[in-house]
Amino acid sequence: MDLLDDEVFAVLTAIIVVASVFTAALIVKPSHTEPFSAIGLLDQNCKIGDYPDFVLIGENITLCIYISNHEGAPQAYMVKYKFTTPQDIPTNTTPSRANPLAERIVVLDDKQDITIKEELPIPYNPGMIGRNATLVFELWKFDTVKDEWVYTGRWVHLHVKVLGVPRS
Amino acid sequence: MNKTSHVSLIIIVALVLIASTTPNAASAPSREEILERSLNILKRLQYLESRHENVTQLVNQVNTAVQLAQKGNISTAEKILDNVEANVSRLETGAETHYKIYIAVKTAEVATVLSIPVLFYYGFPRLYLYIWFRVRRRWQVKDGSTGR
Numbered sequence: 001m002d003l004l005d006d007e008v009f010a011v012l013t014a015i016i017v018v019a020s021v022f023t024a025a026l027i028v029k030p031s032h033t034e035p036f037s038a039i040g041l042l043d044q045n046c047k048i049g050d051y052p053d054f055v056l057i058g059e060n061i062t063l064c065i066y067i068s069n070h071e072g073a074p075q076a077y078m079v080k081y082k083f084t085t086p087q088d089i090p091t092n093t094t095p096s097r098a099n100p101l102a103e104r105i106v107v108l109d110d111k112q113d114i115t116i117k118e119e120l121p122i123p124y125n126p127g128m129i130g131r132n133a134t135l136v137f138e139l140w141k142f143d144t145v146k147d148e149w150v151y152t153g154r155w156v157h158l159h160v161k162v163l164g165v166p167r168s
Numbered sequence: 169m170n171k172t173s174h175v176s177l178i179i180i181v182a183l184v185l186i187a188s189t190t191p192n193a194a195s196a197p198s199r200e201e202i203l204e205r206s207l208n209i210l211k212r213l214q215y216l217e218s219r220h221e222n223v224t225q226l227v228n229q230v231n232t233a234v235q236l237a238q239k240g241n242i243s244t245a246e247k248i249l250d251n252v253e254a255n256v257s258r259l260e261t262g263a264e265t266h267y268k269i270y271i272a273v274k275t276a277e278v279a280t281v282l283s284i285p286v287l288f289y290y291g292f293p294r295l296y297l298y299i300w301f302r303v304r305r306r307w308q309v310k311d312g313s314t315g316r
Contacts (some may be wrong), residue, residue, distance in 0.1 A: 004296050010191060012292070017285040024281045027274060073214045074227045076207055076234075105234050107210060109227040110217065145213045 032072035032110075039079070039139040041156040043055060054161040055133070056123035063158075065117035068113035076142035078149055079104045080119055083158055086134045092153040094137050105140050128162040135160060202237040202245050206230050209249065212256050220270050227250050271311040 042064035043050040055061050069075050084098035101121055106114055120135070139154040192228040197205070209230055213223045229252050 003300050004293055009293065013285065013289055016288045020281050020284045024278045027277050027281065032188055071216045074210060074223060076210050104237065106232055107206065107227055107231040109224045111222070112227070114231075142210065142213055144207070 001028065001111040005118060016018055018117055030072075037071060037075065037077065037141060037152050037154055038066075038068040038113075039137060039152075039154045039156055041070075041137060041158060042066055042115065044117075046117060049167040051146075051158055052160060054163050055124065055135075056163055056165050057122055057123045057128060058165060059122055060119045060162060061122060061135075062117065062119055063135075064115050064117050065104070065156075066113065066115045067108065067139065068107040069110060072110055074107065074109045076105060077108045077152075078142070079106075079116075080136075080138045081118070082136040082138070083123055084134055084136055086132050086159055089134055089157050090129070090151075090155045095138050095151045095155075097139075100138075122162075125162075126164065129164045131162055133160055133162050134158065197242060198245060199237050199240070199242060202242055202249065203234065205249055206234050206237070209252055209256060212260065216256065216259050219267040221259050221263055221266065223259070285291055293295055 024152040041051075043049060043052075044064070045096050046064035052061060054113040065079050067079065068076070069076050080095070081102040081104075082096050082098040084096055088096050088098055090096045101123065102118070104116060104118060106116065108114060135158045139147045139152045139157050141152045142148075143150045213227055213230070216223050229248050233248040233252070236248070237240075239291040
């Protein structure tokens with residue numbers, strides 16, 4: 001007398017084996033299969049949308065920068081602010097050639113993010129009045145093995161028109 | 169003592185006085201030194217994180233120190249880093265032991281999960297039979313040939 005059907009038992013065993021192996025894989029798999037860092041540009045109220053269309057030379061502009069760490073370990077990030085031409089924006093391998101006008105360092109744990117509000121200087125260059133310019137924010141990361149700052153390949157930029165300060 | 173000796177003595181005394189007052193100024197770290205120290209602590213925090221230690225609070229404190237240093241508040245930043253370094257040193261002493269315990273727990277979890285199919289293969293037919301007979305234990309066998 002075979003009370004438990006062999007085929008039913010085989011199917012149940014197969015389901016249990018697959019579920020067990022899948023669960024074991026979930027336990028041993030690394031928590032970060034694809035580490036990444038992120039940078040975002042927000043307006044002066046630290047929201048998406050109300051970005052300035054123009055800047056005044058020699059004045060400051062307020063913007064917010066969002067940084068997120070998903071590298072699987074604590075990281076030190078440096079945001080380099082550059083004021084340059086639309087032709088000189090970075091790529092995902094090379095930073096912009098322009099010199100940074102401001103730098104801000106933050107240290108974030110894994111899965112942490114931060115939004116920083118910055119007063120950014122617009123250089124006084126009357127030759128730029130009436131021309132297009134680009135505000136570039138590059139994300140650099142401190143490589144603790146090489147002991148140096150390395151460009152992450154992540155950046156954000158904002159194209160603006162440069163205007164002169166109206167004289168009273 | 170001649171006049172030259174007096175001048176030399178005054179110069180030496182002046183130099184000693186200057187040297188005795190400058191160490192405080194020289195020992196006060198600069199913004200760059202604080203940032204460099206923060207990055208060194210970061211390396212140690214990365215090691216602790218790799219050992220599955222919870223370092224979120226310490227990372228937040230390092231970030232606070234970095235922000236203060238960038239705003240020029242060096243002394244407060246230095247105090248925070250002193251505190252963080254003390255905590256990091258304390259965590260480092262037990263990190264390897266904690267990591268071994270973590271690995272042992274993970275191994276036990278995986279072994280338990282992988283043993284379920286084996287237990288099912290040998291245990292389920294016996295359990296099924298037990299339940300099957302238990303459910304039917306009051307059943308009576310009747311002779312159907314008499315037509316009753």
